[in-house]
């Protein structure tokens with residue numbers, strides 16, 4: 203009989219659904235000593251919380267997250283709220299001795315992130331941040347190939363994350379669904395929202411980032427604010443491009459915008475090494491492109507590896523070779539790895555401390571964009 207892990211979820215939006223699905227699916231595909239139990243969901247609106255609880259099978263609701271994190275029957279708190287609440291909720295949850303699964307970015311800035319790390323480390327509670335792209339099998343395979351030394355010395359890292367949903371100047375900022383445009387709730391624009399994913403993947407695959415030089419732009423300077431009813435200055439970055447140098451000597455180019463007409467969620471990266479290159483595209487997430495210069499010249503070329511075989515990361519637990527999986531499984535994998543970490547005692551990453559590194563890079567990017575200067579990470 204599996205041990206119960208009672209989940210208390212805060213927030214029931216996009217990520218609330220993605221994580222709930224992860225908790226429901228993980229035990230079906232990744233047997234574990236622990237079984238997540240959807241114990242409670244917290245949301246301010248009782249009717250909406252009840253509807254969400256009934257859709258996903260949560261046993262109870264709370265309308266105040268503070269009550270949820272204090273409940274003795276909750277083992278793990280899952281933070282799926284806008285970014286400005288991550289720090290306060292995590293610190294309170296840690297104080298109550300709860301394990302914490304926190305959405306990304308870890309915090310509004312590294313200072314908050316430091317306090318969150320201190321809180322979970324003092325409480326000694328397992329913690330993880332939902333940088334889920336690490337657990338797309340093709341991305342995990344890229345990590346294996348790099349760690350095996352298949353690429354040799356790495357020269358270049360290139361990543362973009364493009365969207366096009368905020369181009370209209372009529373779009374308001376703030377409140378449900380549009381909190382991402384409100385600096386007070388989001389902390390930053392594309393840097394914390396989209397580039398944070400690219401940075402987490404990059405650090406995981408290619409090691410620490412030493413320094414950056416960045417530029418940002420806010421194309422629409424004022425928007426109606428849903429919470430105040432007034433037209434207010436926009437405080438987020440609509441677009442950001444930055445150059446970076448990794449500790450291993452490789453160079454990087456990162457770009458993100460919500461003004462790339464035609465792109466909904468185009469996250470791609472490419473890594474060029476001495477012997478081989480790797481490329482990945484979220485729109486075709488079950489494929490990994492690989493070029494190896496050591497292949498015989500007459501058949502050398504980019505291969506598109508269909509990441510569905512049983513010896514590829516996570517895939518033996520799914521269907522049969524040739525049948526692919528999708529976006530939602532990255533969350534299932536994160537739940538499975540978190541449950542495994544409770545059995546083995548080896549933390550599943552990224553922990554809060556790992557995610558703080560990404561936060562530091564984001565802070566350096568935003569600082570560099572303000573000053574125009576090359577900025578060392580953590581300076």
Ligand SMILES: NC(=O)c1ccc[n+]([C@@H]2O[C@H](COP(=O)([O-])OP(=O)(O)OC[C@H]3O[C@@H](n4cnc5c(N)ncnc54)[C@H](O)[C@@H]3O)[C@@H](O)[C@H]2O)c1
Nearest residue numbers: 213214215216217245246282283284285305306307332379
């Ligand atoms: N890992 C990923 O790929 C990914 C994708 C999207 C969002 N995110 C992150 O997940 C978090 C949530 O984003 P989302 O897209 O799910 O947003 P969302 O707007 O869809 O949902 C946010 C939820 O938080 C709730 N909420 C807000 N204030 C609250 C409060 N005081 N008490 C309780 N609930 C409150 C809202 O009612 C809503 O249910 C953000 O930190 C975001 O950056 C991560």
